[in-house]
Structures are given as structure tokens and as C-alpha cells.
Amino acid sequence: MHHETISHRAARRLALARAGLLASTYTGLPASAGRGEAAARRAAHAVIGRFGYLQLDTVSVAGARSHAIVLLSRLAGFKPRLAEELLQPGEPLFEYWGHEASWIALDLYPAFGFRREEFRVHPWWGDLLGEHRHLADELLRRIEAEGPLRSLDMEGEGGSGWWQLKIAKKVATALWSAGELAIRERRAFQRTFDLTERVIPERWRRETLDRAASLRRLLLVALGGHGWATTGTLAATWRLRNKREEIASALRELVDAGEIVACTLVVDPRHGRGNVKGWCRPADLELAATLERARPRGDRPVLLSPFDPVLWDRGRVQLLFGFAQALEIFKPAAQRVFGYYVLPVLAGERLIGRVDLKARPAAGRLNLVAAHHEDDDAATREAVRAALDHYAGALGLALTR
Secondary structure, rough: HHHHEEEEHHHHHHHHHHOOOOHHHHHOOOEOOOOOOOOHHHHHHHHHHHHHHHOOOOOOOOOHHHHHHEEEEEEEEEHHHHOOOOOOOOOOOOEEEEEEEEEHHHHHHHHHHHHHHHHOOOOOOOHHHHHOOOHHHHHHHHHHHHEEEEEEHHHHOOOOOOOOHHHHHHHHHHHHHOOOOEEEEOOEEEEEEHHHOOOOHHHHOOOOHHHHHHHHHHHHHHHHOOOOOOOOHHHHHHOOOOOHHHHHHHHHHHHOOOOOOOOEEOOHHOOOOEEEEEEEEEHHHHHHHHHHHHHHOOOOEEOOOOOOOOOOOHHHHHHHHOOOOOOOOOOOOHOOOOOOOOOEEOOOEEEEEEEEEEEEEHHOOOEEEEEEEEOOHHHHHHHHHHHHHHHHHHHHHHHEE
């Protein structure tokens, strides 16, 4: 097998370019939301299409949820409210288990057929549908007769009668995981379930891919979002667990088809580790060579969601950026070093710091709880302030320190 090499600098810049975090000359993605909601939706779809997914998260303490922050960091003028309303009938998205619960580009629906089949036995709850088939069938009949059903309407502590509120929401989630229901839309972040045939267009339901073709498609999309990546990063992008041999086979087939090449990251010995084997698309190797020569810059310093596609693989972040990404939401307050919901700051091609924020929308304020800088110099502090000011302005809140 032919092997290429890529420098540390080129791999870092390529990661940012493919993630939409450099100037649009290099990303091929829009740099702004454009004018009007239709243009903003198209721009958001382009960003989501680059990764294939947009991870969802419930936490909104920083004034916006993760999926909004990802779009705000890439699209100047994007309205956070729109990020909550992207999933609607007729839009080219569906919600499913991608990298966690995600909004996923609709053309990838056939590639998740193997997962819908696997999840007929739920990964958390076991054979819930088999154990409660009567409830599942009645839930499907009710939605067919009465229309979409909000998850909010299935909450409660009841347990009597056919409806059995205590387990209905789990059963609906299991039906969705198995492909018998789909999520039609979200309002106030609450899911609305409907029959799959009323949500997913027939052309995507009719198209089928076998497991091997599905894995090839998903791995190629993942690589397109990362630029250069290890096998482990590609598998983790879609949570492809316990499929080592199948993934290895899919990667070999992609190499044979000329769609990817084996590519070793050449690491400076001063970083204290050896070279790292990975993969790259041929076109991205050409882009990487251009980026290494061009010394590109981002348009402006930005705050990144802790769940940004660039950040969730902490080992990769350390390797490419020399930045110790930390997620401390689940730690007791006394054990946190940086804060509760910490947003890293990207300036140019460096992660220069991180901030912990708490929004108070009713008061019109965004409180800076804490800021940590990688370098304690004036340029770093100024860049962090610029990122904070831009973010607060996008939320329409006054920044308080």
C-alpha cells in the first residue's frame, strides 16, 4: 500500500479548513449566514453537510446550546434562534444516533440502516420493544390516527392503563432508534415523534446499503470533515464500536478505489512521541500542501463549543494543537479546574484559552465566570476579549466581567 506523509502544521491547518474555521477561500464553506432565513438555513446545511452531522446537547447555560455555538463560530450573522428550528419537515436533515444524538444530512439516511437494525435491541435498555410490544404497537397506532406526538406529552410518573407514562417515552425512543418512528421536529428542544414514512422522503427510505457500503460511506464522510485522521478518530465519529475488522476492510476498499490514501503524520520529535498513522483524501493532501505554504489565518477569534467536531477527540486536540481539552460538566464543582461549561477560544490556527460563561437572558447579560489563557500576554488577552465580544453580540447580551 502506498503511503503519503503530512506535516504536523499542515494537518492542523487542514483540520481547521475542513472544519470551516479558516477563511472561506480554503474551506469551501460560506463565512456568513447571508441575508434572510432561507440563506441562513442553506449556510447551516452546508456546514452540517461538511461533517455529516451536528451533535445536539441540552445545556444552554452559556446562552446557546452546542449546536447553535458550532454554527455561530462559523457563520457571521447567524441567529442562535434558527439553530433550534433547523429540524423541520422538508429540510434536508434527520435526527438519529450519529456522533451521539445528532442532526444528520438526509442523504446519509440509507447508510444508517445497519444501525437501525442493530438498535432493534436498544443499546441501553435491551429488548425493550420485545418486552413492551403491546405498548409499542398502541403507540404507533395512536400516532398514525392522531398525528405527531410530542415527547413532552409522554412525560410523567403514571403507570396504569395502556399509556403507561412511566415507560412510554423510553418505548418511543426505542421505536425511533429502530427506525419505526422518526423525529419530525423540535420545539423548545422537545422532540416530536411521527411515523417514519411521514418524515423521511420515500427516495431515502427506498434506498438501501449493505453494511460494507454503509461503513465506506460513513468513513469517507468522516474523513472529509477531519482532513487527516486516524482509524480510531474515524470510527469514533460515528460511534462504530466492535467493528474493527469491518472498518479495516472498508478502509482498504476505499484505498483500492482511490478515494483515500494511507497518510502518516510526521511529528516533531520535540513533541515527545513518534509519527502517527492515519488517512487522508487525495484532494485534501493537495489542500494541505497549499495551506502549509499559505500560512492562512482565521477571519476572527471565535469561541468553540466543547462538543465541536474539532474538539471532542481530546487526544487529537492534544496532538494537533498542543491543547489539553477538558470537559468538566460531570465533575463536582470543587474538582473543576476551568469551570462548568467551558468554551475554548480559537485564534488563527491556535487554541489560545478557554472561558466559562453563564447567561442571564432575562437581565440581558452574559457573565464571564472565568477565563484562562494559554499565554499571559496582551495579544492573547485581546483575542479572547474579541471572541467574547463577538459571541455576546451574536446572543444580543451585554458581556459582564
